[in-house]
Amino acid sequence: MARALINVPAKATRGQVIEIKTLISHPMETGYRPDYNGKLVPRDIINKFVCTYNGTEVFRADLHPAIAANPFISFYTVATESGVLTFTWTGDDGKSFVEKASITVA
């Protein structure tokens, strides 16, 4: 299951600095951990996170094996116009999980 929680203010004034908080469920398996039989559990992490605001990239992060499970990422951006924020988490398997949130800028 991938499940994400996004916290974006629903309304903002133009030029306002807004905080965006994201949380996604993911095991962030490091690849260094042995299972009960002593075999290494294959690495499975989210390695990239991108946020776009009406198509323009406003935040990007590379994630590494030392990051805890269920990564929580929080950042700031400037509210420029009403529209949609798109959040994309990409895993080691190349698959992406996408979540959207809309914001009204007055």
Next chain:
Amino acid sequence: MAAAYAGEIPLSERKSGYALMSRDTQKMQDDRTANPGTLWVLEGETLWSQKAGSAAKSCAGCHGNSGSSMTGVAARYPAYNTTLRRPINLEQRINICRTERQHATAFAYESKEVLALSAFVGSQSLGRKIAPPADKRLTPFRNTGRDLFDLRQGQLNLSCAQCHNDNWSRRLSGAIIPQAHPTGYPLYRLEWQSLGSLQRRLRNCLIGMRAEPFEYGAPEYVALELYLMSRARGMRIETPAVRP
């Protein structure tokens, strides 16, 4: 409920583990969108309305789909089960519903599903006071729990009470010893990087004392849960809590 037992923390001095943790961790618990426990609550909400087993029934089919039909339930568990003639905790109650009503296979202890469902049910009691049932049939089990709490165990020859009654707020290596009030289970422990039940926590403590842990679901654990809930009576439910 009788007054506090001798040797117990006076009711006015009781503190949730919440009060003893850092402000950052407190903020993480309080902000629903930063609290990873919410992920399990949402998963539980999905499972709640999914049909399962040969009876093709969902939890919502009997209990309703309001998301508040289980309000107060977590505050009074473990409760006495007349068929088994012993107390059962919330996870066991969920599994009894699953095998007897849904005719499905029981979830394994600590599986994502049972944690998700108990988090969903538990979160509906958020802010409610812990209210152990006044059922007289529970008394012998509660006393067993209390005896276990006071029993010195393991190679370190420690009892629960020595840490959690006598030395709370002091440090055990780097960590602050809490009073052991189970107010927020199942809770997200940063060390586990996952949600876990009270029995997982008890297992952790037993291993730390170098005692042999009981099997998940053992009557000893349920007796301890029962005693701990009565020890925390009147305190507020925080499910899903976050702890270091």
